[in-house]
Amino acid sequence: MTALVTGFGPFGRWSVNSSGEAVAALGAARPGLAVATLPVDHDAAPRALFDAVARVRPEVLLLTGLADEPRLRLEMRARRPEAWRDAPDDAARMLHGLWPWAAALDAMRATGAPARLSDDPGRYVCETTYWAALATGCAPLVAFLHTPPLGAGWDAARVAAAMGACLDAALSATSRGRRPC
Amino acid sequence: MLRLTLTAALLAWAAPGLAEGDAEAGYKLARMCSACHGRDGAAVRANTPSIAGLDAEYISEQLMEYRSGGRVHPEMNIVAGGLKDDQISDLAAWFAAQEIPAQ
Numbered sequence: 617m618t619a620l621v622t623g624f625g626p627f628g629r630w631s632v633n634s635s636g637e638a639v640a641a642l643g644a645a646r647p648g649l650a651v652a653t654l655p656v657d658h659d660a661a662p663r664a665l666f667d668a669v670a671r672v673r674p675e676v677l678l679l680t681g682l683a684d685e686p687r688l689r690l691e692m693r694a695r696r697p698e699a700w701r702d703a704p705d706d707a708a709r710m711l712h713g714l715w716p717w718a719a720a721l722d723a724m725r726a727t728g729a730p731a732r733l734s735d736d737p738g739r740y741v742c743e744t745t746y747w748a749a750l751a752t753g754c755a756p757l758v759a760f761l762h763t764p765p766l767g768a769g770w771d772a773a774r775v776a777a778a779m780g781a782c783l784d785a786a787l788s789a790t791s792r793g794r795r796p797c
Numbered sequence: 798m799l800r801l802t803l804t805a806a807l808l809a810w811a812a813p814g815l816a817e818g819d820a821e822a823g824y825k826l827a828r829m830c831s832a833c834h835g836r837d838g839a840a841v842r843a844n845t846p847s848i849a850g851l852d853a854e855y856i857s858e859q860l861m862e863y864r865s866g867g868r869v870h871p872e873m874n875i876v877a878g879g880l881k882d883d884q885i886s887d888l889a890a891w892f893a894a895q896e897i898p899a900q
Contacts, residue, residue: 692828692829692832693832707841712832712833714872714875714876715875716875716876716877716878716879716880717829717876718826718829718879718880718881718884719878719879719880720879722879722881723879733828733829735828756871757875785878785879786875788878788879789874789875789878789879790875790878
């Protein structure tokens, strides 16, 4: 089962991005795992993602990014970027990830990390990138995980452990069931 | 003796013995199903069955089958993969208690 995990680089006041740091730690701990760091830019991030996807051809794609909240947030859907400003959240402007949500949440919590499900990826580059992945069918299984800022009890290893658990939930769900598509 | 054991095993197999679910807890979990079945079990997507008002036992059985891979469907195998027994009975209780949508 081929998996790709992406994180973002630094941006704005965040000179350290917990998602990119944790993805690097996870990649170092799992030599076979494909990882990539994306630039925080509405155009460049999807382009870098598509490059990595073309290289890796993942069956399981876990996108991650930083959110200023002291717990992990597993995003179930993305809204079409063009509709962020004007429109209510209606189904026509929504795409949904596919992941064993419940199992992933339990697995992250089992590492000792607080985690929740979310329907709001934040209307920034994270959501643009999630939308781009879903709209182009980058992989049969796609989800987006928001990671808390480092510091205040969070270091890269702790975030990486939870991230790894989230990924493993998807890998074991795919091997238990049949291969999607 | 052997016969008794066998009967007991068969009975255990036929009735998986899931506890009765908690519909309120099921409602919370149902946000994970809403993309396709709607929060209330009225399908919101093409080629997806409505599951409102189905028998709770039937829903539980199907979810366990999807979880184990015994019933094959790429999306349902993923979403049900790793659901715990109590989550399955809670979801079943919630969707079973919903009105069957008008066609």
